[in-house]
Amino acid sequence: MPSPDPARPRTVLGVAGSLRRASVNRALLAAAGHELPTGARLVVYDDLAALPPFDEDAEAGPVHPAVAGLRAAIAAADVLLVATPEYNASLPGVLKNALDWASRPHGSAALAGKPAAAVGAGPGPSGAATAQADLLRVLARAGAVASGGPLPVPAAFRAFGEDGRLLDPERRAALADLLRALCAAAGTRSGAAA
Template structure:
């Protein structure tokens, strides 16, 4: 049985480093795991509690459906001003509602991040982990910061550094194992 995870890149930019990092992750997936990318971040309108009782905006419905259908999530975040991008936070706010019953509740999530800086979006990853935990997700321990990312990816978006590839594989194995344990609980 294949384990289907959803990959979300926290950047709206076409060809973003974090979108490319999801591609790099796809090369390191454990056998029996599939990564499906969701690219609708720009379609999610600003979160508005007044809109919760009305018809669900299209981008929100698509986001919730994609998360609900996935066994787990892999989120790759850039770092903007020391934190996560506003559009990613906005999408997570929608996915967390209604509080305690949102599609993130109980969902296994692994966090990675890339930047051209030395620290590889480390602060953003910690912020993202905090937001996800408060939203009720089961966030895996640890992060995977990929600093100076432009030097870390080849023309096919494979990670060049052996240690980074090994760490990505370990991160993905951890997500798969968490999903399997949760299925048997």
């Protein structure tokens, strides 16, 4: 079996589970862009609002363009980094809806075998930890391979510097470690598929 190519560039697809333009979880994805391993690049998926509600009757087709776009974005990426807020002690409905669409069709879903990590930011002391636990469970059930997280960012309105990076050096290092592990998981996956 060929060994994975650590020099191969990795595409990290970032998904923020909030529709707010000024979301702290969008800021967390931007902060992740500063901590990527050498050769990796972050692409942010930004069409959650365009996805229709998941409907099994709609699976027969035609595929909604936004659903096709989501599936294509996930398929084109090496790994998935999901930043979730916490709404009512869980992940937001729009994010769960996207994961439901990405988990289908059964047997050939875009999420199947995709390395994924959960991070999250919130204004309170938990840093969306409960939502991240739920997110990791949903990702695993949807066929993704949990390869990092949770990584909670509490007091998120004060967590980012003017340069967009996390202010806490320990949390910044933890984010960099998570991204290295996530990209390494993509290398292991591509080596196993070869």
